[in-house]
Amino acid sequence: MAKYLLLKHYRGAPAAVNDVPMDQWTPEEVTAHVQYMQDFADRLETTGEFVDGQALAPQGTFVRYDGEGRPPVTDGPFAETKDLIAGWMVIDVDSYERAVELAGELSAAPGAGGKPIHEWLELRPFLSSPPTITE
Template sequence: MAEYLLLEHSRGAPAAVNDVPRDQGEPDEVSAHIRYMQDFAARLESTGEFVDAQALSPEGTFVRYDGEGRPPVTDGPFPETKDLIAGWMVIDVDSYDRALELAGELSAAPGAGGKPIHEWLEVRPFMSEPPTVTE
């Protein structure tokens, strides 16, 4: 088994679904989207492939070490950005192909009008220690 991080990229702001910001969607559309995500996670729990998931707020702050002991802090991401991380899910699956299969399915979550949102998901394996070589 290998763990993968599925990063949910949403175009537009805040986190648009079919070009409709999620906070401006119809209540039944928002509920359908959330229900789809919950059902997807529950199904993966039943197969032992679900590890964890969280939705993220569109507000955030960027911090970077400045070399002088006090990190500069900037506001962001900003609503005019083209891409926001809306959330993430950690899965534990048998193969990279299975991770891709699940990411594709998650990208079909419903949005405006019940249509699939075709949201980009970034699939990243977790780093692991290199194999130990003994001679």
């Protein structure tokens, strides 16, 4: 088994094929989209491949250590960050091919006109623990 992180971007990924902002869809299309995402996660739970999934608010802040006895420095939120994560899903699957297949399914979530968004999702393998048998 191998774990993968599926990342959905607000910004920073190549443009989707059906790239229409959500507030320009019809209310029914919004509902259908939300339902598709929920069904996808539910289905992965039943196949035993779902680990975790979360959506993130767009507002974020950068924070760093500023030396002994000083409060951390914060910066942001930045309105124009180039890359902005919208959410993630962690899956635990048998192969890279299966991970790609699932990412493809998620990217087919319906958008404007009820047609698939063809959104680009980022697929990142987890670094795992070293195996017991090495030779």
